[in-house]
Amino acid sequence: MPEVIFPGPEGRLEGRFNPGPRPRAPVALILHSHPQAGGTMNNKIVQLLYKDFVRRGFATLRFNFRGVGKSQGTFDNGIGELSDAASALDWVQQIHPEAEVTWVAGVSFGAWIGMQLLMRRPEIRGFISIAPPANMYDFAFLAPCPASGIIIQGEADEVVTPGAVQKLVDKLRTQRHITIAHDTIPGANHFFANELDLLMKSVDDYLDYRLDPSCPIR
Numbered sequence: 001m002p003e004v005i006f007p008g009p010e011g012r013l014e015g016r017f018n019p020g021p022r023p024r025a026p027v028a029l030i031l032h033s034h035p036q037a038g039g040t041m042n043n044k045i046v047q048l049l050y051k052d053f054v055r056r057g058f059a060t061l062r063f064n065f066r067g068v069g070k071s072q073g074t075f076d077n078g079i080g081e082l083s084d085a086a087s088a089l090d091w092v093q094q095i096h097p098e099a100e101v102t103w104v105a106g107v108s109f110g111a112w113i114g115m116q117l118l119m120r121r122p123e124i125r126g127f128i129s130i131a132p133p134a135n136m137y138d139f140a141f142l143a144p145c146p147a148s149g150i151i152i153q154g155e156a157d158e159v160v161t162p163g164a165v166q167k168l169v170d171k172l173r174t175q176r177h178i179t180i181a182h183d184t185i186p187g188a189n190h191f192f193a194n195e196l197d198l199l200m201k202s203v204d205d206y207l208d209y210r211l212d213p214s215c216p217i218r
Contacts, residue, residue: 006091009083011072015063018054027092027099028053030062031110035075040068048200049105059096063088085117101125112137118147135164145172148217150181150206154188179217
């Protein structure tokens, strides 16, 4: 897991990057939870997502948003963090300009940023949103949502209300040409503290499905 420093809008950004094993390797970008609530690229879920995509042969980057760890700048309520994510994707694409597909995975605040990035970057063909904070932030920008993905929620999430996430899922499912999977993990809190295995099984099952050459979702 080589440490990397790359340019962001407010100075350098710190990350961990695993290059793809071949020139046309797919790309995955992993986005961490809220910087002001202790979120960093070393969050347990972020690390597990990173390892999963690396194992599958993706060129994979996780990084610290501005003001976290060695990343320069200060928290910007999501506006600057979206620019950070775009810069991170630019950086990976310079290394893998022929990537055949791009995925984004985000945890909580990172899921909100990741879904905004979808709207800016048509090359993103799949997403994993874990506990997207649908009761705290407006997701109306997903009009229409340009890519298919999965939304995973903890049944006992004390931060993000499962009902708000269900509403988001229901709204996205009315849109044509995309498919939204939705998984609720029994008993899991916002951090999936005792259910990380179940969380990653949900992620793995979905990636197995989507990355199968016979998958009907493109």
